[in-house]
Amino acid sequence: MGKLGFIAALCAVALLLAAPALASNVAMQPAPAGEPARTCLDCHHLPNLESNEGIVANQALCLECHGQAACTREVKGQKVPLQVDLKSFGTSRHRWVACLSCHDDVARSPHKSVRGAQCLSCHPGHGEYPLGDPHSSVACSACHNKSPFVTLDKKSGQVKLARFNSDKQPIGLTDHGPMDLDDDQLCLRCHTAGNQAGAPNAVLPGKGVICFLCHSASFSIGSWWFGLALLVFLVGLVAGGLFYMKGSVAGQSGSLHEKIAAGGENLWRATFSRRLWETLKVLWFDVLWQRRLLKESVQRWFMHSLIYLALLAKLGLGLFTWLIYEWWPASDLALALLNKNNGFVAVANDLLGLLILIGVLLAVLQRWVVKPDHVVAEWQDNIALILLGLMLLSGFVAEAARIIISQVPADMAVYSFVAYPLSRLMAGMNIDWPGVYAWLWYIHGLSAALFVAYLPFGKMRHMFTAPLSLIINRKLQ
Amino acid sequence: MRFGTRHHLKRLNLALLLSLALFWAGPGWAEAPPAGEASWFIDMQRFAAGAHGKLSCAECHPAQEKANTSGPLAKRHPDAQDAKYLTASALRGYDYGQCKRCHRVAWERYNQGVHAAALKKGDLTKSGKQPAPVCANCHDPHYGKARRDRVELGRQQTVICGACHPAQAATYLEDYHGQAGDKLGWDQSAFCSDCHGAHDCRSLQKPQQAAKACQRCHPAATPRFAQYVVHPTTVDLGPEDAAKRQRVYLIWALGAVLSVFAACVVGFLYGHSFLWILRELQHKLRRHGK
Amino acid sequence: MSAPSLQRFSVLSRVLHIVVALGFFGLGLTGFTLYFGGTWWAQAIAWCLGGAPGLAWLHRACAIMTYAAVMIHLAWLAYYKLALKGRLTSKDGMLPRAQDVKDLVRHMGWMLGKGELPQFRRFTYWEKMDYWAVVIGINTMGLTGLVLWFPEWFSGFMPGYFINLALIIHLVEAVIAVAIKFVIHLVVAHLRPQVWPADQGIFHGRMSHERIKTEHPGHWQALQEGEGEGS
Numbered sequence: 001m002g003k004l005g006f007i008a009a010l011c012a013v014a015l016l017l018a019a020p021a022l023a024s025n026v027a028m029q030p031a032p033a034g035e036p037a038r039t040c041l042d043c044h045h046l047p048n049l050e051s052n053e054g055i056v057a058n059q060a061l062c063l064e065c066h067g068q069a070a071c072t073r074e075v076k077g078q079k080v081p082l083q084v085d086l087k088s089f090g091t092s093r094h095r096w097v098a099c100l101s102c103h104d105d106v107a108r109s110p111h112k113s114v115r116g117a118q119c120l121s122c123h124p125g126h127g128e129y130p131l132g133d134p135h136s137s138v139a140c141s142a143c144h145n146k147s148p149f150v151t152l153d154k155k156s157g158q159v160k161l162a163r164f165n166s167d168k169q170p171i172g173l174t175d176h177g178p179m180d181l182d183d184d185q186l187c188l189r190c191h192t193a194g195n196q197a198g199a200p201n202a203v204l205p206g207k208g209v210i211c212f213l214c215h216s217a218s219f220s221i222g223s224w225w226f227g228l229a230l231l232v233f234l235v236g237l238v239a240g241g242l243f244y245m246k247g248s249v250a251g252q253s254g255s256l257h258e259k260i261a262a263g264g265e266n267l268w269r270a271t272f273s274r275r276l277w278e279t280l281k282v283l284w285f286d287v288l289w290q291r292r293l294l295k296e297s298v299q300r301w302f303m304h305s306l307i308y309l310a311l312l313a314k315l316g317l318g319l320f321t322w323l324i325y326e327w328w329p330a331s332d333l334a335l336a337l338l339n340k341n342n343g344f345v346a347v348a349n350d351l352l353g354l355l356i357l358i359g360v361l362l363a364v365l366q367r368w369v370v371k372p373d374h375v376v377a378e379w380q381d382n383i384a385l386i387l388l389g390l391m392l393l394s395g396f397v398a399e400a401a402r403i404i405i406s407q408v409p410a411d412m413a414v415y416s417f418v419a420y421p422l423s424r425l426m427a428g429m430n431i432d433w434p435g436v437y438a439w440l441w442y443i444h445g446l447s448a449a450l451f452v453a454y455l456p457f458g459k460m461r462h463m464f465t466a467p468l469s470l471i472i473n474r475k476l477q
Numbered sequence: 478m479r480f481g482t483r484h485h486l487k488r489l490n491l492a493l494l495l496s497l498a499l500f501w502a503g504p505g506w507a508e509a510p511p512a513g514e515a516s517w518f519i520d521m522q523r524f525a526a527g528a529h530g531k532l533s534c535a536e537c538h539p540a541q542e543k544a545n546t547s548g549p550l551a552k553r554h555p556d557a558q559d560a561k562y563l564t565a566s567a568l569r570g571y572d573y574g575q576c577k578r579c580h581r582v583a584w585e586r587y588n589q590g591v592h593a594a595a596l597k598k599g600d601l602t603k604s605g606k607q608p609a610p611v612c613a614n615c616h617d618p619h620y621g622k623a624r625r626d627r628v629e630l631g632r633q634q635t636v637i638c639g640a641c642h643p644a645q646a647a648t649y650l651e652d653y654h655g656q657a658g659d660k661l662g663w664d665q666s667a668f669c670s671d672c673h674g675a676h677d678c679r680s681l682q683k684p685q686q687a688a689k690a691c692q693r694c695h696p697a698a699t700p701r702f703a704q705y706v707v708h709p710t711t712v713d714l715g716p717e718d719a720a721k722r723q724r725v726y727l728i729w730a731l732g733a734v735l736s737v738f739a740a741c742v743v744g745f746l747y748g749h750s751f752l753w754i755l756r757e758l759q760h761k762l763r764r765h766g767k
Numbered sequence: 768m769s770a771p772s773l774q775r776f777s778v779l780s781r782v783l784h785i786v787v788a789l790g791f792f793g794l795g796l797t798g799f800t801l802y803f804g805g806t807w808w809a810q811a812i813a814w815c816l817g818g819a820p821g822l823a824w825l826h827r828a829c830a831i832m833t834y835a836a837v838m839i840h841l842a843w844l845a846y847y848k849l850a851l852k853g854r855l856t857s858k859d860g861m862l863p864r865a866q867d868v869k870d871l872v873r874h875m876g877w878m879l880g881k882g883e884l885p886q887f888r889r890f891t892y893w894e895k896m897d898y899w900a901v902v903i904g905i906n907t908m909g910l911t912g913l914v915l916w917f918p919e920w921f922s923g924f925m926p927g928y929f930i931n932l933a934l935i936i937h938l939v940e941a942v943i944a945v946a947i948k949f950v951i952h953l954v955v956a957h958l959r960p961q962v963w964p965a966d967q968g969i970f971h972g973r974m975s976h977e978r979i980k981t982e983h984p985g986h987w988q989a990l991q992e993g994e995g996e997g998s
Contacts (some may be wrong), residue, residue: 105516109567137494295762300882350711408588488833526771536906541981556809630925650805653915656819660804697919704927725929731932750954757960 010113037444047098055098062099062127063114066174075163081172088177117141125327127338128322130205134406136339138190143195144179147171148189152198157409158342159190159197161303198406200437205445214314214353216338229449236456237464280472287467304365306359307388308463311351317348340399341408346415349399352416357392360385380458388450395446400426401433401440519619528623537575537618559622573612583676587612599706610641628658635659638669644712651705667694672707682718697754772973773990779843781972787901790833794908795945797826802938830912837905858887859986863899867892888986897952904944911937944967 025308043061047054065071067086089095100107102117103299119140126135138159142150149162149171163169179186190199207215210230221227249259270276285291305355313393321337328334336342340349363385366372399422403413413420426433455461524530527539577584588592595609612618615637625633636656639646649655649669658666672690673679683685684700691698691705706721709728714721790795790839796812797899800823803809816822847853856862872893873885890898914921922930957965961982979987 040538041519041521044517044519046520048517109515109517109563110565111563253581268482294755294759298752298759298878301755514790539886638858643887655803656801656804656817657823661810661813661819661822694801695919697924699919702919702922703928705922705930706928709931724931728928728931728935732935733940735935739939739943739946746947746951749878750959752875753953756878756880756960761960 014290041185047100049098052096052403055096055101058098058100060180060413068401075170078170080163080170082174083172084174084176088175092176093178094176119144120330120335125335127325127337128211128216129208129220129222132204132206133216133338133340134402137341137406137408138197138336139174143186143189144181145173146175146179147173148173150189151196152407154407155409157407157412159199162196163384171352192431195434199434200405200441202438210449212315212318213320213448213452214318216318216325218322226449229453232453233455236453240456240461255459282471286470292470303359303362303386305343306355306362310355310359312354314349314352317352323398340402341412341415343412343415346413347417350396350418353392353395357396358387360392364389378459384451384454384458384460387447387454390447391444391451394440394447396422398437398440398444399423401437404433405437515566517614523620525621526622527653529618539575553587568613569608571611571613586674586676590674591680592678620729626663627668628662629665631664631671632659632662642713644710645708648708648710651708654707665694693712770975773974773979774972775968775974776971776972780840781969783840784969785834787833790829790836792946793825793829794833795941795949797829798941801826801947827916830909834905834909836903859889859989861893861895861898867895884984886988887983887987888985889983891983893955896926897947897956900944902909902948904940907936908938908944911974949967 018424019237047061048060048255049058063086066082066084069081069083069084073082074290075182094102100120101191102119104118104121105115106113116139123140137157138160138475141161142159145161147161147165150159150390151162152158153160161171161173163173164235186397187203189195191201192195195201199246205223205226206220207217207238208226208230209217209219209225211217211222223228239360245256245259247253249263252262270279290301317337321334324331324337325334337345339345352459368386396419399416399419402408403416403419403423404427410420413423450461455463530754553568592609596611626650635646635649639649654667657663659670671693673681674690679690681690682754684703687703688698688700691703695702704724706724706728709725711722711725714725785806797816800809800812800816801819802812813822814826826949834958844855848855851989854860858864858866866888870885870887873882874892875883876882911933914930915937918927956962974983976987979990
């Protein structure tokens with residue numbers, strides 16, 4: 001053991017003090033005369049990467065070759081440098097990490113990596129903001145490496161670092177200093193016209209809080225017009241609340257302050273009494289399952305539930321994804337839920353979207369074609385329906401365009417059972433989808449923003465007022 | 478009494494829903510398995526616990542040991558100057574004659590089998606990628622355990638043989654033999670080597686040969702009995718397997734037709750019941766409302 | 768049973784129903800545990816029931832029990848027809864009639880809000896469907912199951928790959944049977960709002976006059992006119 005420790009200590013000293021000297025320290029030669037020969041286990045002993053000794057030993061072993069300028073690999077007749085630049089590595093954040101902690105499948109024969117560096121074993125992936133879920137198919141190094149050349153690997157559908165630059169010259173990719181990510185130009189590696197990464201031509205905003213309506217998103221504004229929509233929505237809610245407060249609350253008709261106090265008192269008493277049970281029952285039967293509507297008509301319940309329950313499910317899935325990501329960002333479940341190409345996520349999104357769309361179509365038919373006596377088609381309804389329909393249609397078309405642009409492999413894309421056939425249809429059209437994608441995205445985003453902003457004003461207000469009045473009415477009985 | 482029944486049924490409902498959710502395993506695709514065991518490093522703790530744990534390095538790697546103590550190391554060992562040595566597979570470059578010293582019967586049977594024949598011809602398997610396996614492709618020389626039981630060995634066969642024959646492994650697991658043996662751990666079921674033979678690995682294309690394999694457990698088996706298709710897949714079928722190909726197509730066709738039929742019947746009945754419940758709920762609500 | 772009621776199921780029918788229900792539950796449990804043997808829940812069940820050999824034994828025991836029940840029923844029908852000179856083809860019998868298709872169409876129209884409930888007679892179309900699903904299903908399952916039980920004997924006169932075909936039929940039919948019996952039959956016969964939480968008729972064998980009037984009005988009318996069959 002003494003011998004091993006001695007070698008490790010030697011290596012550590014060499015690394016610390018004389019990093020450039022390592023390059024000239026010719027490895028894998030028989031020990032010089034006078035020193036004992038290496039035994040098998042000097043090198044072939046499995047290092048304990050949890051210990052500092054093991055980390056140093058492991059780095060020394062790899063650097064025996066990768067510290068030398070002569071360390072190259074031949075790709076297409078050209079020599080690609082595989083040398084680790086000890087100068088930059090010496091100042092890198094990864095200085096005290098064992099090579100094998102990240103490159104966990106290279107120390108084998110034949111000497112090659114299948115999986116590449118495992119960044120996610122230490123670093124959690126990005127959530128929905130500011131990157132957005134399509135980036136789950138982008139390798140970390142595509143953005144975090146200094147080399148600006150990226151390409152789409154069609155086999156795996158992953159965006160990776162290119163091995164050759166635009167002049168077809170091989171690139172050494174062993175730079176271990178991370179990229180400066182404050183640079184706005186970074187996104188333009190991919191998001192430009194004619195890019196090789198399967199990305200749209202424009203940089204689009206990340207999902208803001210209003211996107212939770214249907215998607216997993218983040219509690220951020222997203223972009224200024226998302227923020228504006230949110231503001232209008234909140235102002236509308238407050239205005240509605242104030243309007244409601246104009247009447248008498250719980251017998252109080254004095255100042256606003258008194259009304260709020262009286263209402264709060266009522267709420268407190270209701271919560272800590274048997275009436276809470278009543279309220280929960282109302283929430284369960286009348287709000288969630290729409291018992292009153294079913295009593296009216298099976299058809300109306302069916303149509304309403306297609307829209308309402310599917311929207312509720314999308315909201316639930318989005319919030320669940322956010323919750324899982326916040327609690328266990330590195331878990332497989334979080335990664336799977338954030339990935340739009342994941343089978344479950346794709347099926348759920350397409351199915352729920354389709355249900356909402358069918359519900360909207362039925363409502364449109366009812367209002368504009370069948371026109372039964374009891375249905376009064378008001379323009380307020382029509383705006384909400386048009387916005388909802390536009391949001392869903394543009395959503396499906398944008399999803400199909402995304403499948404075309406990022407060239408999702410067919411066996412993965414089929415789980416998007418609506419958007420994938422649509423994408424095959426659209427791929428036949430002679431349209432520059434990477435260029436058009438931004439427009440589709442903006443139509444979808446804007447119609448969603450308008451829909452959310454309109455919620456407190458139009459008839460869709462009932463999604464807040466109806467549950468409230470149901471609960472209050474039940475209380476008054 | 479009545480209250481009791483009601484509660485019971487509610488719980489039953491929940492169990493039904495749960496079991497439906499569990500039946501649906503959910504879509505997904507397998508990820509590439511992690512790199513094989515041809516690591517540069519030896520975990521001494523696992524090595525000592527393995528079947529070869531009492532051997533020294535030199536007993537199986539005499540050439541390396543010799544080269545290391547005399548003569549230039551680079552001749553026998555990966556060398557930074559020689560890139561080809563690093564890209565070559567140590568697993569395939571090893572002199573497996575060393576194994577014969579202790580495992581003579583296995584060595585001879587291997588040499589009579591299809592894997593050795595393919596290796597001699599130098600041809601690759603039909604995938605065009607993987608060369609025919611040598612000892613260490615299936616047996617872990619450093620960590621392999623001794624005296625494992627039948628089920629453990631059998632389960633490992635599904636994984637190891639399945640690495641190169643995935644379609645066969647998948648169909649085996651769908652077959653009764655795989656369900657009872659591999660999945661539920663019944664030691665009297667048949668595992669890969671029980672039919673195909675250990676080390677010689679016959680493909681059992683000829684009915685007589687297949688019947689002999691069946692007869693090990695089913696004494697009354699005839700060549701006609703052996704027409705049973707354990708692996709309903711067309712992967713790796715050659716032009717000489719036209720009869721099996723047709724049977725596989727027949728099996729698939731029947732499965733497809735019946736699945737569509739089942740989907741239609743069950744789909745119609747579920748829609749019918751759902752609508753019925755909605756309508757009855759409405760009637761009930763209206764009655765209560767009055 | 769203080770309310771006036773009518774005999775609907777004989778003691779034999781009721782006993783056989785319980786036997787078939789239990790046997791079928793056992794068959795489904797053991798069969799699907801084998802099929803989903805790789806999942807944790809199936810391994811837990813298999814462990815409780817004695818692993819693969821235990822499952823196989825129980826599956827066959829349940830199969831014999833269930834099949835015997837159906838055979839006893841068919842034997843009773845033969846006795847009823849031949850020895851007791853009973854009628855099997857009346858309007859109140861179990862044989863499917865053209866009226867059942869009309870009832871189905873009208874019933875679905877009623878669900879969609881058009882028209883009135885059909886005048887169901889003694890056995891409605893869904894009850895007949897349930898009955899014939901068992902009679903036909905148990906025979907397909909039994910026959911294909913026998914092929915899987917004695918493959919050597921069957922391959923004496925049929926090609927070996929017919930075992931594969933039997934396996935597929937056995938599997939798909941099992942999925943249909945479980946989807947219908949464990950979900951549709953339970954829901955329609957017991958859990959649907961009108962009969963919630965359970966229809967105990969199949970256990971005590973009687974149906975109140977009140978229910979006959981509302982749910983089998985055609986039968987009630989026939990009884991009033993003296994042409995319906997009571998038991």
